[in-house]
Each structure stands twice: as C-alpha cells, then as structure tokens.
Amino acid sequence: MIRKSISAAFGIVVCLSVSVIGAAFAEEAVSEETVTAVTDGTPERYSLVSVDGDVLRVDRQNGTVSVCKQKNEAWRCNPVPLAEEAYLAEINTLAGEVERLTARVEELEGAEANGQSQLPPGSALDRPATGTKPGDQTSGMTSEDEEELDRVLDFTETAMRRFFGMVRELQKDLDGSGN
Incomplete structure (x- = not known):
C-alpha cells in the first residue's frame, strides 16, 4: 500500500518535472487541431508541450507521460517508460x-536442529570434532605414524643432500672448464 502511494507520488513529481522542463524547451505552441487529435477530445485532461516536432502529453488524472508523433496523417502516442517501474x-x-532464501535457511537450520544432516557423508563439517583443543600442540598420530614420518623425512633429507651435492659438482666442473 505504501509502495503504491510512493509510486503515485513519484509519478506525479516526474510528470510535473517533465512538463516544466518540456515547457522550458518548447519550440512552439501546440495547434488546436493537434490538441484535439492527441487528447482524444478531452483537452482538459492532458497538458501538452511541443518538443522537437513531437508532442509531449502529460495525463493530469493518472500522471502518465506519452510522446505523440504524427505518422501517415495520424497521431500515435507511446508511453514514456518510467525508471521507477523498473526499480519497483x-x-x-x-x-x-x-x-x-530465508525459507531455505530456516529449513536447513530446522533439519540441523533435528539431527538431520544435509551434508554429504565424509564432508569436513560432517566429521566429528577431534579431541584437541585450540592451542593444544599434541598431535593425534600414533607412535607407528611418527616412526614412519621420521623415516620419510630422513629419506627426503638424504635425497636432497645428494641432489645438492650433484649440483655443486656440476658447478665445479663448469667453472673448471670455463677457465
């Protein structure tokens, strides 16, 4: 209801603004025969302004604005699109x-409260929380896992040392042959 009232008020303001601006830039007065043709015989209902050879018609009853053009000895009036209608x-x-979206959020929150999970099995939010507390530095690895990790790290360290040793040897060979 409020939206319609605002819409009507805005439409009237726009129409009055257009008619005032149109009157300011009007080239000439509208002839009596044009008034009769464009207003469908009810000239008191419309405010007319001649602009660039066309006629700007403002309906005083409902606030609509139309641009009327003469084609083939007949006048055709087309409504001016209002930005307000697009905004609404x-x-x-x-x-x-x-x-x-609000209904969907309520649906998901209701399902979560009932214990029904909408998440696929194994997703990060579906997994149970680990026993570690924030700031707790203890790992959840078993001693076997830690031993395996130590072996992998030792192997990686040895491989890297060999690789860098080979790079140093290659550099020495290149420096020695360049002199």
Missing part, C-alpha cells in the same frame, strides 16, 4: 528471492 520490479524480484 527489481525490488519485487529481490524481495521474492530474499523470502525464498
């Missing part, structure tokens, strides 16, 4: 999406 349509679309 976008607002309504977004309001519908907000309602849909």
